[in-house]
Amino acid sequence: ARSLAPCPVVLLLDEPFSNLDADMRTQMRQEVQRILRKAETTAILVTHDQEEAFTLADRVALLNAGRLEQVGTPEEIYHHPATRFVAGFVGEADFVDGVVTQGGVDTEVGCFPYQGQLAPGTAVSIMLRPDDVDLVPDPDGKALIVQRHFRGSENLYTIQLPSGGLLHSSQPSTVALPAGQSIQIRAALAHVVAFPK
Numbered sequence: 001a002r003s004l005a006p007c008p009v010v011l012l013l014d015e016p017f018s019n020l021d022a023d024m025r026t027q028m029r030q031e032v033q034r035i036l037r038k039a040e041t042t043a044i045l046v047t048h049d050q051e052e053a054f055t056l057a058d059r060v061a062l063l064n065a066g067r068l069e070q071v072g073t074p075e076e077i078y079h080h081p082a083t084r085f086v087a088g089f090v091g092e093a094d095f096v097d098g099v100v101t102q103g104g105v106d107t108e109v110g111c112f113p114y115q116g117q118l119a120p121g122t123a124v125s126i127m128l129r130p131d132d133v134d135l136v137p138d139p140d141g142k143a144l145i146v147q148r149h150f151r152g153s154e155n156l157y158t159i160q161l162p163s164g165g166l167l168h169s170s171q172p173s174t175v176a177l178p179a180g181q182s183i184q185i186r187a188a189l190a191h192v193v194a195f196p197k
Contacts, residue, residue: 004039011036013045017052030130050090054078062086075128084195087127093124094167097197105192108163109133109185115191124194130156130170134186141182148179159183 003011016032032061033056037041047053053060054074061071061126070082081087086094098107099124104114118124135145135157146166147158155176157169167185177183 004035004041007039008041008195011041011043013043015047017049022059032056053160057094062089079191081127081193084125087193087195092130092168094128096165096167098124098126098194100124102195105194108161109187110165112187112189112192115192116192116194118194123197124197127193127195128167128187128189130168132187132189133159133167133169134188135159135169135171135183136186137177137179138184139182141184143176143183143185145147145179145181145183148177159185161185
């Protein structure tokens with residue numbers, strides 16, 4: 001309230017919610033956002049909390065070791081990360097190795113259509129988010145469930161691929177598969193985000 005009283009052009013918020021419990025943090029974020037929009041005050045919010053940044057920001061700037069990695073809307077940052085660092089930092093992401101072909105990107109979890117600029121034959125890592133990965137129990141499946149984390153509304157599965165690499169899959173909380181279950185991976189990507197290796 002004291003900061004807003006002189007009607008500043010810009011307000012700096014340096015991790016203002018970090019010492020609040022989860023419920024209070026959510027309430028305060030909503031209240032501060034409402035007040036800032038009503039006052040038509042621009043705010044620069046410094047935070048390490050991705051949910052906080054995505055909830056409050058019209059535009060997000062992501063820093064890595066003092067270097068600006070990407071600036072964009074929350075949706076752009078999440079769905080079209082400019083670098084592998086951004087992809088791994090924002091949201092949960094796994095990376096699977098592959099090779100660009102004429103038909104897309106060929107990986108051990110499937111071949112995916114690719115519209116990017118990388119030439120066929122280029123070794124890449126593609127980003128998979130847990131909600132991109134579906135799993136089907138199959139005694140002949142080549143992938144294996146290593147662990148299941150119950151998160152209330154969902155289960156987060158850790159899956160070991162034949163190569164030894166790990167993937168994560170987000171499934172409804174009613175889908176409870178045991179560790180050690182053999183599975184088939186079905187990955188559905190709306191768009192492929194590929195980074196040269």
